[in-house]
Amino acid sequence: MKWLSLSLALAAPAQAALRFGCSTVSIQRLDPLVEPGKIPSAHLHQIVGGNGFNATMDPNDGDLAEKATCTTCTFSEDFSNYWTAVMFFRHQNGTYKRVPIVQNDALPQGINGGMTIYYTQQDFFSNGNQRITAFPKGFRMTVGNPTATSRWGQGLKFVCLQNRSTRFPELDDFPTQRCPAGIMTVHHFPACWDGKNLDSPDHQSHMYNTVNGAFVNAGPCPASHPVRMPQVAYETLWDTTQFNNMWPSDGSQPFLLSYDDRRGYGTHADYVFGWEGDSLQRAMDSNCMFNACENGRPLRSQGVAQMNACRVRSSVQEDIDGWLPRLPGM
Numbered sequence: 001m002k003w004l005s006l007s008l009a010l011a012a013p014a015q016a017a018l019r020f021g022c023s024t025v026s027i028q029r030l031d032p033l034v035e036p037g038k039i040p041s042a043h044l045h046q047i048v049g050g051n052g053f054n055a056t057m058d059p060n061d062g063d064l065a066e067k068a069t070c071t072t073c074t075f076s077e078d079f080s081n082y083w084t085a086v087m088f089f090r091h092q093n094g095t096y097k098r099v100p101i102v103q104n105d106a107l108p109q110g111i112n113g114g115m116t117i118y119y120t121q122q123d124f125f126s127n128g129n130q131r132i133t134a135f136p137k138g139f140r141m142t143v144g145n146p147t148a149t150s151r152w153g154q155g156l157k158f159v160c161l162q163n164r165s166t167r168f169p170e171l172d173d174f175p176t177q178r179c180p181a182g183i184m185t186v187h188h189f190p191a192c193w194d195g196k197n198l199d200s201p202d203h204q205s206h207m208y209n210t211v212n213g214a215f216v217n218a219g220p221c222p223a224s225h226p227v228r229m230p231q232v233a234y235e236t237l238w239d240t241t242q243f244n245n246m247w248p249s250d251g252s253q254p255f256l257l258s259y260d261d262r263r264g265y266g267t268h269a270d271y272v273f274g275w276e277g278d279s280l281q282r283a284m285d286s287n288c289m290f291n292a293c294e295n296g297r298p299l300r301s302q303g304v305a306q307m308n309a310c311r312v313r314s315s316v317q318e319d320i321d322g323w324l325p326r327l328p329g330m
Contacts, residue, residue, distance in 0.1 A: 085146070142204055143189045208225035
């Protein structure tokens with residue numbers, strides 16, 4: 001009986017979760033999923049991850065982990081790319097200024113901008129008693145829709161930060177008041193895969209969303225998308241505080257996303273898988289949580305200086321800093 005209990009314990013699915021920072025690898029108008037090969041793309045993106053990022057990123061060109069030579073992420077085996085639309089401030093005089101991003105309080109100090117990336121299983125503490133399958137090579141997906149004019153989808157939120165650890169309440173559109181520590185955008189991706197397609201024409205149909213917000217899973221995967229994969233989420237903290245004394249005299253909300261979205265309903269994010277070998281599967285099969293997964297337990301990790309040193313040269317030569325007369329691409 002003792003050996004049977006031990007065997008069952010070993011066979012039980014592991015409970016693991018990753019939370020890590022990625023510094024900025026590039027800020028430019030490229031979108032290899034929605035507008036592959038187009039230089040420049042329609043609007044500006046904030047990009048983190050491996051330096052294999054480029055305008056095309058054709059999945060037939062080979063393994064992204066083999067093409068990249070460095071990554072801006074904590075885990076040095078993660079050459080994936082993660083990107084979102086950039087946030088801007090609109091001054092009363094009609095000019096625009098890019099809002100910089102800052103790191104989450106839970107991350108090591110000194111990260112150059114970047115995002116907080118999560119790979120959870122069912123929630124922070126459970127995998128729902130099932131094995132979690134890592135994304136295969138060539139996998140990619142998006143969440144959200146930049147053309148949306150009303151609330152669209154689950155798990156796409158804004159948070160008015162009281163400090164850099166604030167997580168609630170989650171809002172469907174931009175906060176309407178000055179936020180003491182900035183604005184956070186939150187993007188939760190779907191976690192149920194059809195088990196066949198690495199992508200789909202809309203970059204979403206091969207996945208099914210069971211997300212119920214705030215890292216709480218809403219239910220089991222349906223028969224059409226039976227494979228449970230990691231729950232990917234991005235948190236991006238925008239330092240809007242430097243504009244708090246420039247709010248319009250009429251009190252209107254002055255922030256917008258780079259495709260001229262003043263409500264935030266079109267908030268969206270893109271993901272291209274690029275973990276080296278079986279590293280992500282090893283992590284999902286382990287029992288490590290957050291930074292306990294670093295230093296070879298089971299994932300290799302790197303310091304902030306190495307993360308910040310990895311960059312991609314811009315393919316688009318345009319001014320994205322300073323006070324601009326219009327949004328880039330608009």
